[in-house]
Amino acid sequence: MIARIWTIAFGILxxxxxxxxxxxxxxxxxxxxxxxxYVTYDTQADDIRGPFVPAGANLRVEDVITPYFAYVxxxxxxxxxxLAMGAPPLTKTEGKGPAKLxxxxxxxxxxxxxxxxxxxxxxxxxxxxESARFRPYIGAGINYTRFYSRQSTAAGNAVGGGxxxxxxPASVGPAATIGLSYRLTRHFSxxxxxxxxxxxxxxxxxxxxxxxxTHISFGPRTAVLAAGYSF
Amino acid sequence: MGLAxxxxxxxxxxxxxxxxxxxxxxxPPFRIASLNxxxxxxxxxxxxxxxxxxxxxxxxxxxxxxxxxxxxxxxxAGEKTTASGALLVPTGAAPACSGPRPIVLYAHGTQTDxxxxxxxxxxxxxxEGALIAAVFAAHGYIVVAPNYAGYDTSSLPYHPFLNGxxxxxxxxxxxxxxxxxxxxxxxxxxxxxxxxxxxxxxxxGYVAMATHKALQAAGVTVTASAPMSxxxxxxxxxxxxxxxxVNIGSTVFADxxxxxxxxxxxxxxxxxxxxxxxxxxxxxxALLPSATPVATLFATGKLPQTALFSSTTPxxxxxxxxxxxxxxxxxxFALGFGSSNLITNAYRVSYALDVLQNPxxxxxxxxxxxxxxxxxxxxxxxxxRSWIPHSPLLLCGGGQDPTVFFNVNTLTMQAFWSALPxxxxxxxxxxGTINPASPFAPLQAGFQTTLAALLASGGQQxxxxxxxxxxxxxxxxxxxxxxxxx
Numbered sequence: 001m002i003a004r005i006w007t008i009a010f011g012i013l014x015x016x017x018x019x020x021x022x023x024x025x026x027x028x029x030x031x032x033x034x035x036x037x038y039v040t041y042d043t044q045a046d047d048i049r050g051p052f053v054p055a056g057a058n059l060r061v062e063d064v065i066t067p068y069f070a071y072v073x074x075x076x077x078x079x080x081x082x083l084a085m086g087a088p089p090l091t092k093t094e095g096k097g098p099a100k101l102x103x104x105x106x107x108x109x110x111x112x113x114x115x116x117x118x119x120x121x122x123x124x125x126x127x128x129x130e131s132a133r134f135r136p137y138i139g140a141g142i143n144y145t146r147f148y149s150r151q152s153t154a155a156g157n158a159v160g161g162g163x164x165x166x167x168x169p170a171s172v173g174p175a176a177t178i179g180l181s182y183r184l185t186r187h188f189s190x191x192x193x194x195x196x197x198x199x200x201x202x203x204x205x206x207x208x209x210x211x212x213x214t215h216i217s218f219g220p221r222t223a224v225l226a227a228g229y230s231f
Numbered sequence: 232m233g234l235a236x237x238x239x240x241x242x243x244x245x246x247x248x249x250x251x252x253x254x255x256x257x258x259p260p261f262r263i264a265s266l267n268x269x270x271x272x273x274x275x276x277x278x279x280x281x282x283x284x285x286x287x288x289x290x291x292x293x294x295x296x297x298x299x300x301x302x303x304x305x306x307x308a309g310e311k312t313t314a315s316g317a318l319l320v321p322t323g324a325a326p327a328c329s330g331p332r333p334i335v336l337y338a339h340g341t342q343t344d345x346x347x348x349x350x351x352x353x354x355x356x357x358x359e360g361a362l363i364a365a366v367f368a369a370h371g372y373i374v375v376a377p378n379y380a381g382y383d384t385s386s387l388p389y390h391p392f393l394n395g396x397x398x399x400x401x402x403x404x405x406x407x408x409x410x411x412x413x414x415x416x417x418x419x420x421x422x423x424x425x426x427x428x429x430x431x432x433x434x435x436g437y438v439a440m441a442t443h444k445a446l447q448a449a450g451v452t453v454t455a456s457a458p459m460s461x462x463x464x465x466x467x468x469x470x471x472x473x474x475x476x477v478n479i480g481s482t483v484f485a486d487x488x489x490x491x492x493x494x495x496x497x498x499x500x501x502x503x504x505x506x507x508x509x510x511x512x513x514x515x516x517a518l519l520p521s522a523t524p525v526a527t528l529f530a531t532g533k534l535p536q537t538a539l540f541s542s543t544t545p546x547x548x549x550x551x552x553x554x555x556x557x558x559x560x561x562x563x564f565a566l567g568f569g570s571s572n573l574i575t576n577a578y579r580v581s582y583a584l585d586v587l588q589n590p591x592x593x594x595x596x597x598x599x600x601x602x603x604x605x606x607x608x609x610x611x612x613x614x615x616r617s618w619i620p621h622s623p624l625l626l627c628g629g630g631q632d633p634t635v636f637f638n639v640n641t642l643t644m645q646a647f648w649s650a651l652p653x654x655x656x657x658x659x660x661x662x663g664t665i666n667p668a669s670p671f672a673p674l675q676a677g678f679q680t681t682l683a684a685l686l687a688s689g690g691q692q693x694x695x696x697x698x699x700x701x702x703x704x705x706x707x708x709x710x711x712x713x714x715x716x717x
Contacts, residue, residue: 103265163242210261
């Protein structure tokens, strides 16, 4: 049954791909996309290590939604290069583990915040002919994530033992995407995609010379809905 | 919006650049833990030792914030160094837990663990930190308690043990640092009321009295002090030990005193072999305090557990002296003699001969006027029969203490100050006769009941080994009651 549905679907798409085929020079080479970026984090962190830290103290990251922007350069009928990023979201890191450290609430408390500048460069391959309205695509590339405006919150300072600085070095890692485009007009299209990238860093919290660290793999998983304008 | 490639965008404590005495290394200091009264009570109640402490100290009335102070001070030879300590701040809505509160400046007892940190309430081995938190901070006193130079994060490579000048400076510098830090902490709802109490136990009893003396000399008013079970009359105490009245813990104390005074004054020996037997001479100077448990040092032969002196009596040609230096009949003192002893017979004899030639008057006289032996000179330098208090003291201890002799120290100071106005010096022997009219009667009864239980469960050996530490909570609560009068 599933195979039959796929057969029908690809038949429709293939049929649509043949409609309105045009010469190579008719295609628009540049595209800008704007949309919404939903980011959920599959956070994997070691337990926090350092002086006076009880066993089992860990971290998790709250999901965010942020505006999405991308620039796409067409290379040929199937290949494009995409530079995508979200407006740097304010990402909140929560304590995960004991309900309290001493008498200070920990589990579920937002203890640090940071903004991410995370451009991703992808080489994408789109299926079917460019004349097709629906075009699935896949892509792979590299993500660079730079953290800034790193702050320990009041709750974080209470947990940390005083005013705390947060160090979170930049990360470079692979990224991959799978998506679908739908051409509305010659210039306008809609896009939906799912992406994953590897963002690893080492979080160091320093309070009055006392350092606590953990290796943290943020594991962002993103869903994008966007509109694009080609020119 | 600027981007920072690395480092941090939020602030942390300021790291001080001054190395002047009493300045903070980090301001505000690091808070290790914050416990409300209920949680602190629960934490204490989770262990047998904590339950015993709660019975004596009472349930916490206040929460406690535990800060780790780091500050600048000096070493035994006046060299600049850093030290650390505890700032314990009472918290909570009750009037007795915030607002202006008195300060207890507290000096801890001898500690062999170089990593010891009184502020670390997360460490179950930190029994003295728990004691002062439960007795003082959880009942509304701000506590300032140095870990001492040479411990924890201190940069000093040795500890100036029983160096009254250095240790009182360490205490005073910790106090100055704490007063600077307190308004900048998250516990700033609690403030210094201006009342200053000084206390300490064992080594810290000595340090507390030396600090009271130093503060008074500096024109700083001490509201009252409560030195407890301290070796105040150091020269007399040293003489008693060298003449065979060897105390429990003597090998640890001897190693630490020798290291301290040699580093501080440079007059104790030309080489450690002048004092220590060859088996220990090469390592004695850097042995204590140590990150290695003292039980391991004993087990691996780095330090004899009890044998301070040789069981082979030295022959001096003076029959009376030889008899005085023989292994004593008292079985507790006899524990201080053995074949793997720490101190050479030659050193012991040289000390004893100076005692004969320059005797300590004990009471009422001060220490020997001109002792010739270097160790006796250093002990005299640090002997506290050298001052007259202007504000009240409570001298608390246990009359049968085999570690710091009550009669040689506490009763000697009481006699030395016997001409002072009544009420200025109060002496409490928790092992003494109970006067039902005394406010300390319940504590005396509690101690004596505990001691009886210890004897019943572990025999005389358990009593000897644990007497000194068993006195501590009862005297500390007595100190709290004493301070409450002011």
